[in-house]
Amino acid sequence: MANLPEKKSQQNSSKDYFKYFRYKEGQDSASEVRNVLLIVATVIAAVTFQAGVSPPGGVWQDGDKVGKAIYAGQKAAFYVFLIFNTLALSSSVLVIIILTISFPLQFEIFAATVSMIVTYGSAIFAVTPGESSSFRYVLITASGPFVVRGIDHKYMANPPENTSKNWFKYFQYQEGKETPGDTRNVLLIIASLIAAVTFQAGVSPPGGVWQEGDRAGKAIYAADKVAFYVFLISNTLALSSSVLVIISLTITFPLRLEILVAMVSMIVTYGSAIFAVTPGESTRFRYILLTALGPFGVQCLIQMFRKFQTMPAYDRLEKYVSKSMAWMHARIEKYASKSSV
16 A cells, blocks of 8 residues: 555656647747757658668579569558558658758758669669569659649748647748757768668669679669669769768868768768669769769859859849840830730
8 A cells, every 4th residue: 555655656757747848839949849840751761761771681692583572472561561651651751851951952852862762763763673562652652742732832822820830830840040060960860871771772782792603793673674774873863962962061070081081981882782783784984973973063052153143243244134024025125015916
């Protein structure tokens, strides 16, 4: 009997903690909640992406189903795995895209996450026997969260006063009002996890490698040239974009030289691994190289354009273009008036 009050106290305590840690609108910082949501979503995206690239049970090493998932032999169970893993990945990627839509380097994050989805779909296609799954169901599952959120778009376009429904604006990044360090740290976590899983996918391609014969050590998936190209380009774009984010955000850090050396070495290692597992006739590596350099080239052009905007020559060019447009508009109106007469 003496233990009853203590037991009751522990139960009350657990209920109090459940309420204590619950999200409280107006009391919790919107930026902190958003950053935590981004970390949770990125971890989920990373582990589900890895599960799709390397399915449970492994792949067949020989025979007619070489490179295909052994688990696919259990069609119903494999369907459950594909559908729910895809739903988890798609939902988490949607959260990342929505919450980083106004972030610095949002283009790179968007490119990395979308490329990650494409790479995942390519990997699923690689390890799944054609008769084991109808990919339209997987595609519908992947697009489901985006469609549902699109239907709910009215809350974004005409948000009500209640901030619990106006969450899209409530959690948006607001430059000047938030601590840059917190935002930078979250972006680094997102980029690092994406870089880690895409690097691993390139080093250990879906479907494994041939174990014997003339193609020993080469990717089995490379036999399907078009699909393998899609996998290589999308995976490389995701890795390159995430590495660009890491380099951009750590450029003034202590030990920045070591981070830069590590990132560049990681890219070179990835390229070497791709070269090792890809048969020479299956792909042209210049396309992979251009894909890897793409995000860096785009960012350089953006920075050059921004610098050009601050130059006096830009003001003169802008005035010249405005005058030219006004002149053309006047000529068109004059021609239209003559035609009507």
